[in-house]
Amino acid sequence: MKVTVDFDLCESNAICMAAAPEVFEVRDDDFLYVLNENPGAELHDKVREAAERCPKQAITLED
Amino acid sequence: MSDRRIVVAGASLAGAQAAQTLRRQGFEGVIELIGDEAHAPYNRPPLSKKYLAGEADYDSLRLRSMADPAELNVDLQLGRRVSGLDVGNQTLQVTSLADAATVEVSYDGLIIATGARARRLPGVDLDGVFELRTVDDADRLRAEFEAGPARVVVIGAGFIGAEVAATAREAGLAVTLVEAEEAPLQRVLDRDAGMAIVDLHRGHGVDVRLGVGVQRLVGEQRISGVELADGTVIDADVVVVGIGVIPNTEWADDSGLAIDNGVVCDATCLAAPNAVAVGDVARWDHPRYGLIRSEQWDNAVEQGSFGAKRLLAAWTGDPVEPFAPIPSFWSDQYDRKIQLSGVPSDNVEIVQGSLAEQRFVQLYIDGQGRPTGALTWNRPRQSMQARMLLDNDAELDEMREALGG
Structure with missing residues (x-):
């Protein structure tokens, strides 16, 4: 799985971080950082949840 | 389970999320997703913000979960409304908005996601008065804003009202925001935080009136002003009414469901055998807070997903936990x-x-x-x-x- 974020859409709501903190982190500068662009299978459910819950739909997943 | 039929009543965020989750969980039967709007399920939060401001287009509202209903193998039925329910016989009445024809649909599983509608001011039938709930509402309001009204009056300083006021102000319009309470949002925030929102708006040049209700709307065919309870009349070319929502439950009044400010459910969102309720219409027994109903975006996604799994668990015998999320919401203003x-x-x-x-x-x-x-x-x-x-x-x-x- 490959994780990409459209940073033109991202508004740092940090909901993805709540769903998958292993992969997404919003830091004190209010920007989102993707900690792992190729998360392992054990994280796929969490990352899918993060993508679904993004209010901006800024997260794209490719299998 | 491949011969079973699940009907999702309500083609909005929670309903779409539920349909997608059913497929992801491996459900291979029929999914009917029924919605009374003409639009495939879409995302509402931008309607009071970037979409209203003209900075986001219709395509950007589209829900990813519903990008391709055919690929999801979901029978998406738009322009149709559920109009009756019999939970004992597991049948629904579905009425076409085009010709008012009603058909009976039986289900093995039902996901109730009929949402809520904007509360209207009673007895008002003037042009230039708007609620904001649907994309059609937003299109009409956006056209009014683009015409450059001399003053917009927003009634109700809840989140929708406050967001619309901010969007109108950022478009350079003169805005008055009227709130009947002494401070806004007192059901969801403390007083100081409510007043901080007032300060934010005043700092951007919004005329905020607190602690005064609306007596009546003034105008012949079109709105011309808003008369407040203290007798003041504010000139208005456009009025936006943001005084909350009403859950859409009338269709289920005689269904056997418990209806009380929403569809009342147990802690697992079960409303009747083989029927769950999700999203704005669901009032469930939250383990932390008791019976609550949430109107938040995040809840619609989470509960839509949960409800789908809950329904399937009734058939597979998988264990079911209560639905117990910590609520969360956001509001963008300026x-x-x-x-x-x-x-x-x-x-x-x-x-x-x-x-x-x-x-x-x-x-x-x-x-x-x-x-x-x-x-x-x-x-x-x-x-x-x-x-x-x-x-x-x-x-x-x-x-x-x-x-x-």
């Missing part, structure tokens, strides 16, 4: 991102920043000294951290340490 995780209470403690800076983290604390929620302004990371901490029943000191500094 350049501020206002987020609440958890619920408010009477005691507040600011652990980072200040109201004056309009950037802060504030904890809500109950009478026993336990944290119940966190309000943040332009602190998204801390808002989500707070949500996780609350979910883990963190103590006050732990939250102070994690969110302060």
Whole structure:
């Protein structure tokens, strides 16, 4: 799985971080950082949840 | 299970999420997704913000979960409304809005996601008066804003009203925001935080009137003014009414469901055998808070997903936990991102920043000294951290340490 974020859409709501903190982190500068662009299978459910819950739909997943 | 039929009543965020989850969980039977709007399920939050401002187009509202209903193998039926239900016989009445023809549909599983509609001011039938709930509402209002009205009056300083006021103001329009209470949002925030929102709007040049209700709307065929309870008349070319929503339950009044400010469900969102309710219409027994109904975006996604799994679990015998999320919502006004995780209470403690800076983290604390929620302004990371901490029943000191500094 490959994780990409459209940073033109991202508004740092940090909901993805709540769903998958292993992969997404919003830091004190209010920007989102993707900690792992190729998360392992054990994280796929969490990352899918993060993508679904993004209010901006800024997260794209490719299998 | 491949010969079973699940009907999702309501083609909105929660309904679409439920349909997608059914497929992801391996359900191979028929899914009918029935909605009374002419549009495939779409995302509503931008309607009061970027879409209304003309900065986001229709395509950007499309829900990813519904990008391709055919690929999901979902029978998406638009322009149709569920009009009756018999939970004993597991049948629904579905009425076409085009020709009013009603058919009976039987189901093995039902996901109730009929949502809520904007509350209207009673007895008002004037042009230029709007509620904002649907994309059609937003299109009409956007056209009015683009025509450059001399003054927009927003009735109700809840989140929708406040967001519309901010969008109108940023478009350069003169705006009056009228709120009947002494401070806005008193059901969801403390008084000081409500007043901080008022300050934010006043700082941007909105004329905010507090503690005064609306007596009547003035105009012949089209709105010309708003008369307040104190006799003041404010000239208005456009009025936006943001006074809350009403859950869409009338269609189920004689169904055998418990209806009381929503469809009443147990802690697992089950409303009747083989029927769950999700999203704005669902009032379920939350283990932390008792019977609650949420009108929040995040809940619609989460509960839509949960409800789908709950329905399938009734057939597979998989264990079912209560639906017990920590509530959270956000509101974007001007350049501020206002987020609440958890619920408010009477005691507040600011652990980072200040109201004056309009950037802060504030904890809500109950009478026993336990944290119940966190309000943040332009602190998204801390808002989500707070949500996780609350979910883990963190103590006050732990939250102070994690969110302060």
